[in-house]
Amino acid sequence: MSGAGGDPVAYHVSKMTDSVKSATRKPGKRERLVTAATRVLHEQGVEKTTLADIAQAAEIPVGNVYYYFKTKDQLIEAAIGAHAQHLHTMTAILEQHAATPQDRLKALVQGWVDQRDLTVSYGCPTGTLCSELGKRADGLDRVAAGVMGLLIDWVERRFAEMGRADSRELAVALVAAYQGISLLTNTFRDPELMTAEGRRLTRWIDSLA
Amino acid sequence: MSGAGGDPVAYHVSKMTDSVKSATRKPGKRERLVTAATRVLHEQGVEKTTLADIAQAAEIPVGNVYYYFKTKDQLIEAAIGAHAQHLHTMTAILEQHAATPQDRLKALVQGWVDQRDLTVSYGCPTGTLCSELGKRADGLDRVAAGVMGLLIDWVERRFAEMGRADSRELAVALVAAYQGISLLTNTFRDPELMTAEGRRLTRWIDSLA
DNA sequence: GTCTATACGTTGATAGAC
DNA sequence: GTCTATCAACGTATAGAC
Numbered sequence: 001m002s003g004a005g006g007d008p009v010a011y012h013v014s015k016m017t018d019s020v021k022s023a024t025r026k027p028g029k030r031e032r033l034v035t036a037a038t039r040v041l042h043e044q045g046v047e048k049t050t051l052a053d054i055a056q057a058a059e060i061p062v063g064n065v066y067y068y069f070k071t072k073d074q075l076i077e078a079a080i081g082a083h084a085q086h087l088h089t090m091t092a093i094l095e096q097h098a099a100t101p102q103d104r105l106k107a108l109v110q111g112w113v114d115q116r117d118l119t120v121s122y123g124c125p126t127g128t129l130c131s132e133l134g135k136r137a138d139g140l141d142r143v144a145a146g147v148m149g150l151l152i153d154w155v156e157r158r159f160a161e162m163g164r165a166d167s168r169e170l171a172v173a174l175v176a177a178y179q180g181i182s183l184l185t186n187t188f189r190d191p192e193l194m195t196a197e198g199r200r201l202t203r204w205i206d207s208l209a
Numbered sequence: 210m211s212g213a214g215g216d217p218v219a220y221h222v223s224k225m226t227d228s229v230k231s232a233t234r235k236p237g238k239r240e241r242l243v244t245a246a247t248r249v250l251h252e253q254g255v256e257k258t259t260l261a262d263i264a265q266a267a268e269i270p271v272g273n274v275y276y277y278f279k280t281k282d283q284l285i286e287a288a289i290g291a292h293a294q295h296l297h298t299m300t301a302i303l304e305q306h307a308a309t310p311q312d313r314l315k316a317l318v319q320g321w322v323d324q325r326d327l328t329v330s331y332g333c334p335t336g337t338l339c340s341e342l343g344k345r346a347d348g349l350d351r352v353a354a355g356v357m358g359l360l361i362d363w364v365e366r367r368f369a370e371m372g373r374a375d376s377r378e379l380a381v382a383l384v385a386a387y388q389g390i391s392l393l394t395n396t397f398r399d400p401e402l403m404t405a406e407g408r409r410l411t412r413w414i415d416s417l418a
Numbered sequence: 419g420t421c422t423a424t425a426c427g428t429t430g431a432t433a434g435a436c
Numbered sequence: 437g438t439c440t441a442t443c444a445a446c447g448t449a450t451a452g453a454c
Contacts (some may be wrong), residue, residue: 013379016435022339029437032433043344044344045341048256050429050430051429051430058439061438061439061440062430063439063442064438064439066430067439071430071431072431087276095443101439123343124369125443126342127392128340128344131332131340131395134331134332134395135253135257135332138263144396146399148397149440150376152393169409172390172402172406173387173406173409174389175393176390177382177389177404178389179388179389179393180384180388180389181389182283182437183385183388183392184361184388186339187339187343188353188357188358189287193381197381197382200378200382208377238419238420259447259448260447260448260449261446269421270421271421271448272420272423272424272449272450273419273420273422274449275448276420276421278419278447281447295437314435317446
């Protein structure tokens with residue numbers, strides 16, 4: 001890991017601490033930087049994206065980035081933290097709008113299908129992140145893996161609630177199916193691949209109930 | 210696309226042509242370069258790999274690379290061609306060692322499981338390539354997609370031989386499952402994920418027979 | 419054909435003015 | 437806190453000696 005604010009959760013805490021320390025601080029800049037980074041890193045990939053790309057998207061001068069983040073890796077880490085936050089929000093909504101474990105899982109799948117156009121263009125945000133960072137061994141790879149773990153854990157809990165003893169294996173299989181079809185949807189630029197696999201997975205979930 | 214020798218097949222043809230043109234040519238250098246590129250690009254990823262990395266792995270001076278390839282992209286293209294060649298060889302062996310479509314598909318799955326240690330370290334060679342190049346729109350992305358297409362086509366033919374009308378969808382699902390579990394196996398550095406999914410897929414193929 | 423030297427742009431990061 | 441100017445290192449690619 002590369003310094004303080006090492007994990008996605010700690011990032012938000014340290015941000016709050018800073019806000020308390022100086023009341024004059026504009027919270028907009030840092031947040032804009034992270035939001036821009038999240039989007040641009042997804043669109044261009046981690047290794048190909050420069051700080052200039054992110055700074056431009058956030059409408060912030062390049063050199064100024066270093067006031068908010070000591071290194072490029074720390075900015076990437078914050079962007080991964082934003083993914084974790086987004087995932088948390090999404091699963092909370094799923095739990096609110098669907099009652100049974102099966103319905104929640106099927107709603108998750110439907111969400112994937114609804115996102116298919118973004119997947120066609122850039123692949124799954126978490127998946128492409130893990131794919132690139134998986135070739136590293138500097139700590140950032142573990143941070144990305146953490147987000148993927150959160151997703152699998154959530155799915156596993158739903159299968160467990162359905163009374164499945166093999167809930168972990170089923171969760172891994174469902175997320176793997178999504179990651180795989182995301183890759184193919186992006187590779188062949190064909191949203192219909194995601195739609196068709198969504199139908200298959202929905203039937204599969206029903207068959208397990 | 211970035212010039213002559215635009216597709217994986219044409220590469221091998223142009224190589225042959227060159228060999229005919231000058232009998233004194235050492236075929237070792239170019240081939241070593243492509244072999245090294247194939248390995249290093251898989252290990253480090255496309256965007257992070259420099260020509261110096263590849264040249265060093267091939268034990269060739271950096272500047273000399275440009276005698277064999279006009280640009281870095283053309284070397285990458287040749288490496289993708291090597292993947293296509295390898296895939297062709299592999300499927301030929303599968304057809305030789307297994308008789309029925311089911312057995313051939315199960316042998317394919319077993320091959321994936323046997324490769325799990327490499328997947329733990331660097332992910333699926335074709336998959337990580339497609340993931341990175343999928344963010345481009347310069348032609349190389351289509352070349353990588355071509356290799357993935359070869360694999361799906363081969364699988365589809367086996368399902369068709371089994372009499373399945375939905376052979377294309379099944380082929381996409383099987384390859385997606387492999388790509389997805391490859392990503393997770395690499396993300397969590399856990400070969401057991403691949404082993405377990407291999408068992409699941411083998412049972413699934415049997416259930417379709 | 420093979421290799422060395424080097425040009426030229428870009429990148430992450432720093433120093434310091436305001 | 438914000439921004440500009442700039443550095444040092446590295447990347448691709450070229451020129452040209454042998």
